Amino acid sequence: MPQGATRFARIRDGLEQVRLSPGPTAWTYEFLLFGFKQAWACLFGGLMLALLLGTHFFYPADAPWHRYDFLTCAALAIQAAMLAFRLETPREAIVIGAFHVIGTIMELFKTYAGSWIYPEASVLHIGAVPLFSGFMYAAVGSYIARIWRIFDFKFTRYPSAWATAILACAIYVNFFAHHWLPDIRLFLFGTAVLLFGRTGIWFTPWRQPRRMPLLLGLALVAMFIWFAENIGTFANAWTYPDQRDGWRMVSIAKLGSWYLLMIISFVLVALIHGVRRPDQIR
Template sequence: MSLNEWLKGRVIAADAWVRPWAARSRLRAGLYEFLLFGLKQAWACLFGGAMLALLLGTQLFWPESAPIARYDFLVVGALALQVFLLATRLEHKDEAIVIFVFHVVGTVMEVFKTAQGSWIYPEPSLLRIGGVPLFSGFMYACVGSYIARITRLFEVRFQNYPPVWGPWLLAILAYLNFFTHHYLPDIRLGLYALSVLLFWRTWFQFTPDLTPRRMPMLMGALLVSLFIWFAENLGTFANAWIYPSQRHGWSMVPLSKLGAWYLLIMLSFTLVTLVHPPRRPGEGEPTNPLAR
């Protein structure tokens, strides 16, 4: 029995114990659903949360006399974490492929952006490409992992999803604009407008417990962008990377970065559809063990 199967068994057993208590009133049922929502969110953040813990932990406790650089240890730690998740089946193989794609896409952009002075990695390391330590690609992979896992854990389905070519057009243009705006006019305002045009009628359905809930797609993208902005503040506080405004001491990441994260979320979501194609409500087999 894999660790993933064992954990599912424990979840089902715990639910069987708590469910009678939750069924006694609407208030208790609502509280239990809210608890499950939070637990699923935390489980979806497994890879990203572990990486953030590594960043903060090494910033606080990394010894100066360590035989390897802190950044290099983060690369080894991220790889070990990925192997562990796959070996224990806590992560699906197809999701690992998406994470690899995110790593490549993110590293390419990092090499370009650091060369332009958009941000820097201030500590030394051996495992790097140019000015970019290899652990940086895993930070983008955290976003891909979260979206892939949350799509599965919450059985996400879509209403009024646009034609498939639309999100891909937005994703490609958004990725290119991260590069071209250094030399050509910045088209991000047009990209925001295109995202609204594509998704203004789109709602996604998610299931925290047994009852499906829904939310506008654009609102969900904004909320995830805000969540990542908070995580980015922790990452810069941990000196994993710094922006020019933080050279002389840490300060909050400007709120203007939310726009970049919003476009990255649109790109990330589109890449995840390679392994989790958008489905309509009621389509596909359920993945919620509590519903079986």
Template sequence: MTEPASLFSLGMTRFAKVRRDLEAVVVQGRIASGCYEFLLFGFKQGWACLFGGLMLALLLGTHFFYPADLPLHRYDFLTLAAVGIQALMLLLRLETLREAWVICTFHVVGTVMELFKTAAGSWIYPEASLLHIGPVPMFSGFMYAAVGSYIARIWRIFDFRFTGYPPRWTTILLAVAIYVNFFAHHWLPDLRLGLFAFAIFLFRRTTIWFTPFRRARAMPLLVGFFLVALFIWFGENIGTFANAWTYPDQKDGWHLVSIGKLGSWYLLMIISFVLVSLIHAAAPREAGIKPVSA
């Protein structure tokens, strides 16, 4: 697999070197090859989720073990820890500068949404903090950044290519409309059903190609959006369980986040994907070989 030229300009990351060696392994036999590809797929997915996984581990760890009498608030510790993780990943060359830029962009976009949604009472942050903007602790932006980080990293790691990708201006229009609706539906009619229909229409023929090992595999992009949104919903349940934030209907005790939130995460996934397509690559590349179905 050929790395983008921009990655070479930064120097190969440690993971890129490990991936190169793993992909060079020769595996004999159909079953053995399939098992190896599955394990390599899981390894690459885990690496792409590194930042998000560490953040979720911090949320759970501090929920159970953070001393209540420390002068440093738990939320402030989470903010400093997130910044430290980013610095360490760059220092150890576990992340590229482009991926760090994606994280910063998502932090800003997410914080703006957080400020509005908390003011509207959609959710609250129940604990105190010093590092905050209004009622929003600074660590919250890193939760959105974790989504952007995952998409940017997985895009490169699996060498994403596409068939039937719609014109970029239409995807930008959809992403902007979704983002505006997240705010406007508090005063105007909620257009999310129409946005779902628009997304299905735009991406109905789009196939994403990804390469876990040596053969290109294919999946409808809309299915990919759903699978990632589902795992984000799982992560949101971990976050609310860890009291990182809570919804109004959880004030009397924790319970699973409404499955209806999955639709919101699906739409947020589309925003994230389009934004990464603008930052991470000049344009989604058209696949040039016939894929093997996943």
């Protein structure tokens, strides 16, 4: 174990040293270890969701701070604590920062276009966008960056970096341009299939590397983000036009948007972390 390893890396190493005979007990242990690692990768996002729900139900109406400002400061405190206690690496913090900037730019445009609104007041904001909103995107980046390391991701038939970067840029531009130009998301979905259709992602829950089609993995994560989005809108963190008269579940069509955002997210983290093949040793 390297001297600079995070606290979680030392815990994970201990759990991975467990030796069990092949059979149901070993399969159960691997499944539980997989869940534990997933939960740890979701730590930042999970804490943010807990804050959204907790402040929705319990934040005092006469508090000296606006709720949104409290959320911004709390998110900064969580980020600082994760770095201070070595629960997160500096490289992962860079990923989070990049996602915060990218997400805030999109938020500024989307709120201006009326795609959604932030119904509560705040002091810490840019335009109509409270600063805590960028941490919602940062939570996605945090999850991908952390899970990349925790499960020791490797890839087969991963497309060239320049092709994936062009696709990610086209998806990002389309999030803005479709307000004036034809929406090309179907073309973008097709291009993603052409680029990543044969790409396999290898991950190691315990001892044995497992394989999954990359596009399937991205779809599963997009689905969980959609569930988290429903929690966020229920907590009145932001509101879509069809929720102004009362909360309702976010349209299932939003899964497509989250799927495209997952591609952007994955490509960005790949450019920062690098892509390794199964024959490459850590």
